[in-house]
Amino acid sequence: MKATKRRNILAAAEKLFERFGPAKTGVDEIAAAAGVAKGTLYNYFGSKEGIVRELITDKIGLFEKALKAGLDDISDPLEKLKSAAVERFRFLHRSPYIAAIILHREGDATSRELASSFESRQRGIVARIMDEARRRGAIRRSDSAGITDGIIYLLKGLELSLKDRLDSARIEDIEAEITRLITLFFSGAGKAAGKRNL
Amino acid sequence: MKATKRRNILAAAEKLFERFGPAKTGVDEIAAAAGVAKGTLYNYFGSKEGIVRELITDKIGLFEKALKAGLDDISDPLEKLKSAAVERFRFLHRSPYIAAIILHREGDATSRELASSFESRQRGIVARIMDEARRRGAIRRSDSAGITDGIIYLLKGLELSLKDRLDSARIEDIEAEITRLITLFFSGAGKAAGKRNL
Amino acid sequence: MKATKRRNILAAAEKLFERFGPAKTGVDEIAAAAGVAKGTLYNYFGSKEGIVRELITDKIGLFEKALKAGLDDISDPLEKLKSAAVERFRFLHRSPYIAAIILHREGDATSRELASSFESRQRGIVARIMDEARRRGAIRRSDSAGITDGIIYLLKGLELSLKDRLDSARIEDIEAEITRLITLFFSGAGKAAGKRNL
Amino acid sequence: MKATKRRNILAAAEKLFERFGPAKTGVDEIAAAAGVAKGTLYNYFGSKEGIVRELITDKIGLFEKALKAGLDDISDPLEKLKSAAVERFRFLHRSPYIAAIILHREGDATSRELASSFESRQRGIVARIMDEARRRGAIRRSDSAGITDGIIYLLKGLELSLKDRLDSARIEDIEAEITRLITLFFSGAGKAAGKRNL
DNA sequence: CATGAATGAGCGTTCATTCAT
DNA sequence: CATGAATGAACGCTCATTCAT
Known part of the structure; x- marks a missing residue:
């Protein structure tokens, strides 16, 4: 071979x-x-699926390696988060068929497992950034797990809408929107809401 | 017939x-x-597609009717939003194949059109709630479009992850998470972030 | 009924x-x-074929009645022949689906029988004209059966090629060609041929 | 393969x-x-059509090759014509489904194209024989195109009637009829006709 | 190991005919 | 007689997989 x-x-x-x-x-x-x-x-x-599987494994491996290396150069948690989100977006945008498997859970059982473990590691990365943010006092409340999930969901939802968005927006705009939404998620959208409900 | x-x-x-x-x-x-x-x-x-179309049209129609009726009974915007999100989640959870079409844009052109118009109406509902929130002074900034998008992305991302979540969590937990995340999105997660970046 | x-x-x-x-x-x-x-x-x-059958029977009946009436007004055999040929052509041109059955033997057994009997009657008409021509001394040899067949074949071949011809020629031209070919068939194309071979 | x-x-x-x-x-x-x-x-x-196409192409190719070879051995134009006509008849009689396509223009576009080009080549062969006949002075008039058409129509009409004829006649009889009709077409059937009309 | 010819279950769709009402 | 909903065999074609060479 x-x-x-x-x-x-x-x-x-x-x-x-x-x-x-x-x-x-x-x-x-x-x-x-x-x-x-x-x-x-x-x-x-x-099998055909075997090819898909191996291809995804390879690409994910490369992406994750590069992602971690990139994050090491950034110290501010929020900036880390923005960077990770944009890199993730770029990766899935570059390989739409991987996005399809990661997001849509297409393919056979093994592919779905691959996707599942990818997401779990992604969550781990975000979680670690959140931990650091909390240690630095950048996050005011203890619900860091919820925030982590929120970030992940936000990204997934955004990535899902890529095809639609790409018809009307440039890539730079979408990347800007990602950082904006993450910032928004951190800063909060409402005035009274937080006081009333939490 | x-x-x-x-x-x-x-x-x-x-x-x-x-x-x-x-x-x-x-x-x-x-x-x-x-x-x-x-x-x-x-x-x-x-045609086979005709069956799919009719099924989806019916279900979406029923859901949207019920959704609007439910929202009429609520006055507080944030509560409205939470309710809409949970109802939407329940609907897509009940009909996973509709979720697949709505979220993944699977199927032929007609199905995708159906999905597209559904999402556009959904966005309209959220946008109207946001408008009301702004009129009531519940939202501090003018970027209500961005917030609306954020909400939609959050929901989509969450719904996408349903299959995974359902392995480990009960439905009630997921519904609780939805309301928590929406609240979080309103109130903001970080202290310094907002000041630094906006 | x-x-x-x-x-x-x-x-x-x-x-x-x-x-x-x-x-x-x-x-x-x-x-x-x-x-x-x-x-x-x-x-x-x-059955569907029953409709086809009845339609053809009707149309053929009408055509044959009109054809015979028309021929009664003509006395010269060659003119009779030309007229019959042109009328036949017009009939089949007007009802292409009948032509398809008459010429191509499409359809079920009964339709083919219909076509067969039509052709036999057509042959009869031509044969009668030839007989008359022989009685009048307009035909020099006794092979009137052969000539009759030749006429029928000529017409069939021409009618078969209608679709092709209609792309490049007007109906009047085709009708002219029919009379020309029949005349040609009567008068002979070669000089020596007849002497050498018959 | x-x-x-x-x-x-x-x-x-x-x-x-x-x-x-x-x-x-x-x-x-x-x-x-x-x-x-x-x-x-x-x-x-x-495709199914591919099978039909290949079969027809093969058979037509073989036939045309043999036909040309056969004609090379004959010098007299009328004899050439008779031989070509009989060979053509034998070919279509041997392969009735090809006859169906050639004569009826059945089948899809490709089959019809095949038929169309076959007929055009056939017409060419007859036309070339007629040219030779004219050069040799065997044809008295200049309307060789009309005669060529007449020959083709005659053959087509005859071939069309094969199914009917085969019920009552032996193949040898039909072949004899073909040569008789072609000779007849050359020599002319009527006495007065030619003088009166041409 | 490499090959690529062979496989065949599966696909969505059509339409002349039947028959219960 | 009239209806039209129901039928189901038949159609050409696809493609991931197998296996003899």
């Missing part, structure tokens, strides 16, 4: 997935694009 | 859709489950 | 057949156009 | 087409008769 061939197949698959999505990409197309026989795909990956 | 049979078919289709989703449910299965011939489905609905 | 209803159905079917042909016309469409229920068609005609 | 299997499939298809015609022959039937899976047909031919 030459590692080169493996990489060729994955590269070919990725290109096609990005354009058409895994569902609309046939195994024949991947094989043709990679310059190997269809059977070879099965020797290496066992 | 008896209305009873129409309902039987829709009921059978709904049951299957809820378990497998429209994509994985064959026309033969619907026909078998409804106890009619395949051709009968086409006499009533014209 | 009101005769009016019968006629309505046939009229509706004819209109549709002329535009789309029997194969592309559905029983539903005929019923709708005739303003009756689908089942009624079956009460009257037994 | 083994050529043997390709031939097997074509042979199976041909047998069925000859009995029922391409329209009434299902893909499943061809697959069953060929002893292969349905998918295999699509691997080899892409």
